[in-house]
Amino acid sequence: MSSRSSYLIRRVLHGFMALFIIATLLFFLFRLGLPDPTAALITEGLNPEERERIRASFGLDRPIWEQYLIYLANILQGDFGYSFHYRAPVADIIWERLGNTMVLMLPAIVLAYAVGAPLGAWLSWRRGSKVDTSGIFVGLMFRSAPMFWTGMIAILVFGIGLGWLPTSGMRTLPYEASGFFDKIFTLDFLHHLILPALVVALYYLGSPLLIMRNTMLEVYGEDFIEMARAKGLPERRILYAHAARNALLPVVTQLAVTIGLAAGGQVVVEVVFSWPGLGREILNSVRTSDFPLAQASFLVMAAFVVTLNLLVDILYTMLDPRVSFK
Amino acid sequence: MSTAITERLIGALGVPQISGRVLAVALGVSVFATQAQAQEQELLPSITLTTTTESYDPIRYEAAFIVAERWRELGLDVTVAPTEFSTALERFYDQQDFDATILGWSGRTDRLDPQFFLSTLDSRQSSPGGNNPGGYNNPEFDALFDQQSQAFDPEERQQLVMEMQELYKPDAPLIVLFFRDEVVAYNHDAFEGFEPMAGEGLYSEWGPMEAVPVGERSTLRIGGPQEPDNLNPLASTSVWGWKWMRLYYDRLVRLSADVEPLPWAAEKVEQVDDTTIEVTLREGMTFHDGEPVTASDVAFTWNYYLEQDYSYFNSYLAALERAEVVDELTIHFHLKEPSASFASISLSQIPILPEHIWSEIDDASTLSPSETPTVGSGPFQFERFDRGEFMAISKFDEHFYADNIAVDGVEFIIYADMEGVYTGLQTGEIDVTAWRMEPGQISLAESQDHLTVVNVPDFGYFHLTFNLRRPPFDDRAVRRALTMASDRERMVNVLLDGRGEVGSSVIAPVNTFWHDAFIERFEFDMDAARAELEEAGYSWDEDGRLMR
Numbered sequence: 001m002s003s004r005s006s007y008l009i010r011r012v013l014h015g016f017m018a019l020f021i022i023a024t025l026l027f028f029l030f031r032l033g034l035p036d037p038t039a040a041l042i043t044e045g046l047n048p049e050e051r052e053r054i055r056a057s058f059g060l061d062r063p064i065w066e067q068y069l070i071y072l073a074n075i076l077q078g079d080f081g082y083s084f085h086y087r088a089p090v091a092d093i094i095w096e097r098l099g100n101t102m103v104l105m106l107p108a109i110v111l112a113y114a115v116g117a118p119l120g121a122w123l124s125w126r127r128g129s130k131v132d133t134s135g136i137f138v139g140l141m142f143r144s145a146p147m148f149w150t151g152m153i154a155i156l157v158f159g160i161g162l163g164w165l166p167t168s169g170m171r172t173l174p175y176e177a178s179g180f181f182d183k184i185f186t187l188d189f190l191h192h193l194i195l196p197a198l199v200v201a202l203y204y205l206g207s208p209l210l211i212m213r214n215t216m217l218e219v220y221g222e223d224f225i226e227m228a229r230a231k232g233l234p235e236r237r238i239l240y241a242h243a244a245r246n247a248l249l250p251v252v253t254q255l256a257v258t259i260g261l262a263a264g265g266q267v268v269v270e271v272v273f274s275w276p277g278l279g280r281e282i283l284n285s286v287r288t289s290d291f292p293l294a295q296a297s298f299l300v301m302a303a304f305v306v307t308l309n310l311l312v313d314i315l316y317t318m319l320d321p322r323v324s325f326k
Numbered sequence: 327m328s329t330a331i332t333e334r335l336i337g338a339l340g341v342p343q344i345s346g347r348v349l350a351v352a353l354g355v356s357v358f359a360t361q362a363q364a365q366e367q368e369l370l371p372s373i374t375l376t377t378t379t380e381s382y383d384p385i386r387y388e389a390a391f392i393v394a395e396r397w398r399e400l401g402l403d404v405t406v407a408p409t410e411f412s413t414a415l416e417r418f419y420d421q422q423d424f425d426a427t428i429l430g431w432s433g434r435t436d437r438l439d440p441q442f443f444l445s446t447l448d449s450r451q452s453s454p455g456g457n458n459p460g461g462y463n464n465p466e467f468d469a470l471f472d473q474q475s476q477a478f479d480p481e482e483r484q485q486l487v488m489e490m491q492e493l494y495k496p497d498a499p500l501i502v503l504f505f506r507d508e509v510v511a512y513n514h515d516a517f518e519g520f521e522p523m524a525g526e527g528l529y530s531e532w533g534p535m536e537a538v539p540v541g542e543r544s545t546l547r548i549g550g551p552q553e554p555d556n557l558n559p560l561a562s563t564s565v566w567g568w569k570w571m572r573l574y575y576d577r578l579v580r581l582s583a584d585v586e587p588l589p590w591a592a593e594k595v596e597q598v599d600d601t602t603i604e605v606t607l608r609e610g611m612t613f614h615d616g617e618p619v620t621a622s623d624v625a626f627t628w629n630y631y632l633e634q635d636y637s638y639f640n641s642y643l644a645a646l647e648r649a650e651v652v653d654e655l656t657i658h659f660h661l662k663e664p665s666a667s668f669a670s671i672s673l674s675q676i677p678i679l680p681e682h683i684w685s686e687i688d689d690a691s692t693l694s695p696s697e698t699p700t701v702g703s704g705p706f707q708f709e710r711f712d713r714g715e716f717m718a719i720s721k722f723d724e725h726f727y728a729d730n731i732a733v734d735g736v737e738f739i740i741y742a743d744m745e746g747v748y749t750g751l752q753t754g755e756i757d758v759t760a761w762r763m764e765p766g767q768i769s770l771a772e773s774q775d776h777l778t779v780v781n782v783p784d785f786g787y788f789h790l791t792f793n794l795r796r797p798p799f800d801d802r803a804v805r806r807a808l809t810m811a812s813d814r815e816r817m818v819n820v821l822l823d824g825r826g827e828v829g830s831s832v833i834a835p836v837n838t839f840w841h842d843a844f845i846e847r848f849e850f851d852m853d854a855a856r857a858e859l860e861e862a863g864y865s866w867d868e869d870g871r872l873m874r
Contacts, residue, residue, distance in 0.1 A: 042420075047456065160752060168749065170715070174716075281714070
């Protein structure tokens with residue numbers, strides 16, 4: 001077996017191990033940490049026998065080990081179970097919400113990196129100048145500003161003040177679209193996307209900008225740059241064709257990690273803009289002690305992170321010959 | 327310490343038996359002496375006051391500190407414990423592991439009938455999980471409770487209900503802290519004609535039927551941060567599910583804004599005998615799919631609910647034996663025992679389901695959202711529900727009340743929080759708030775030209791309940807004194823900004839017919855509180871700590 005494929009097999013196995021441990025932790029964590037799912041029904045005036053019946057219908061009357069084994073067996077078959085709260089298959093809810101989250105997060109992240117990385121490269125070229133200082137300042141400012149705050153300011157200015165952009169949801173009411181793609185391939189959707197996506201993009205902008213800038217500065221000291229200079233290549237060419245290509249590696253890593261974490265959405269943005277994404281759903285599922293939904297949501301997030309980390313490692317071996325399969 | 331144990335101890339130490347016995351006697355004497363001394367001056371146990379976290383409800387959180395401050399002044403050692411809401415509920419109801427807890431009951435329309443709130447003081451509700459976690463136990467109260475629940479004559483029942491309030495109040499088993507007004511707003515440039523309803527605000531079942539468009543849009547848009555858990559009439563366990571479903575499912579009786587039972591799908595409701603109620607249906611009603619509404623559908627629905635054992639409605643169905651079709655338009659409800667609330671409350675809560683659809687469903691509770699039927703016979707018909715985003719219903723033109731309805735339909739926009747709802751109201755995206763506004767938004771809304779702010783009194787209440795099983799709350803005098811030492815006036819003025827009323831009885835003043843205005847008030851009075859304690863034999867040590 002080649003070193004490459006044995007490396008891959010090992011990594012995939014590690015990934016599954018990690019997911020198994022996470023699934024187990026989630027199962028016990030929620031049952032230990034969250035109140036009984038029927039506790040909230042007390043305020044609805046349900047008596048103990050009635051609540052016990054509901055618990056039994058959720059399977060919560062069985063011994064915890066039995067519940068755990070059923071849960072593991074179901075996950076292996078790709079069955080995430082039934083939401084206590086919504087009385088609907090968990091998978092349906094998660095896929096829909098995950099889609100909503102991704103159509104917000106992906107454009108925002110891509111925008112942040114498409115602008116941030118070249119901007120970082122450019123700043124490194126102008127290092128020490130006023131442009132460099134103010135660029136770093138702006139990047140850091142949006143990175144440190146709480147997103148609910150930038151979000152609220154954006155709503156106040158562009159939504160309420162100027163009235164240019166909608167402030168909540170994914171589409172204007174009433175609408176007829178029912179399929180997922182009907183929903184997102186419309187101008188109306190893009191109109192709704194602008195504000196939240198911009199707020200997320202501004203937040204993420206700082207990472208590629210600073211990473212790119214700093215890596216570029218390191219690369220400038222390398223021999224091959226010296227060589228390029230000696231060849232008399234124009235500064236612009238050296239910057240983008242030689243230095244930037246080499247400085248991209250850490251940015252790619254960061255991009256993959258960011259996308260991996262994006263599955264959970266940005267709860268704050270989803271709340272501020274009433275975006276029906278997975279982050280909001282996770283929050284609700286924890287609030288209502290909806291174990292199946294909460295477990296599955298976190299597991300999906302974990303699977304995203306594990307998968308993208310794996311992809312990055314593989315990608316690295318292709319982008320950078322110095323990294324080998326060991 | 328018993329002699330036997332002392333002997334064993336001493337034996338283990340290798341000391342001879344006889345001297346052990348002597349020692350034990352000596353020990354016994356000294357233990358007795360300490361006890362006698364302690365009986366004279368013993369500090370009261372320190373107490374924990376449980377409340378919600380600040381982020382869940384800043385009002386209940388602050389209220390706990392207002393209470394604790396004064397109780398400390400009385401010489402008690404009080405710790406305030408803000409607790410996550412569901413955990414607080416669990417400890418209070420299921421485990422009964424608390425000293426004193428601040429929680430609340432929401433004012434659902436059916437709770438305007440005194441049955442539910444009075445049951446929270448019934449000793450038969452005091453086992454774990456029951457509605458009386460404080461453990462108030464008064465056989466006289468329980469006996470009156472049974473009498474009133476079977477009294478069909480309203481005047482007679484009113485008398486009994488008043489008597490119960492006068493009976494429990496001097497025992498101070500709980501402090502009714504305050505009734506908080508629900509403050510909601512609507513855009514009067516878009517819709518007018520709302521009549522607020524106690525405990526329901528503007529999003530009552532009448533709201534959409536009363537609203538009159540005065541702007542361009544004739545579809546009423548309601549916005550709120552809560553959404554139904556699901557729209558299965560045999561599985562939903564949230565108010566938000568039923569607030570929406572009742573618009574497209576009809577009921578035999580609807581409660582008016584003054585909470586008077588109005589015959590609705592029923593033309594009349596009559597009592598045949600103590601345990602039989604006869605309902606005659608209105609003629610010519612149809613379901614949204616065109617099928618006629620018959621007595622058979624109604625009887626089917628009620629028996630179906632009994633059979634499917636849907637917990638959420640069990641309290642409405644508890645009195646029912648079965649429903650029987652008499653003819654095309656007449657149904658007999660056979661009760662197990664006489665019930666005062668059956669005709670007014672139960673009949674106004676259970677929807678009418680189409681038999682031709684539901685009779686084929688064996689286990690309704692497991693239906694997924696896409697399989698759940700949405701055909702009703704109400705004044706509106708179901709259009710769509712997109713979880714987390716939006717719900718819509720349209721006016722049903724065949725309905726007998728359709729001519730009185732001015733809107734074309736109703737849309738409900740689901741926001742993530744009240745901030746979003748308020749922004750929607752400001753930008754004209756929605757016309758009415760479904761839920762109470764946050765304190766900061768009220769003054770903002772009042773300053774907006776296009777908004778009308780409405781204060782709606784509530785009959786749900788916030789309470790501080792004592793655990794009567796634990797000292798010092800097992801002593802009536804302590805409870806009375808602590809009630810007098812709770813500055814509820816300040817809570818209403820400061821925490822509610824004056825939008826509410828100081829708590830009196832578990833039956834709210836806005837519930838005029840059942841509320842007893844002449845019960846003991848327990849005005850805030852520290853001197854009276856001290857006097858009450860002194861009279862019961864309590865004293866204070868030199869540091870001002872309460873002793874008994």
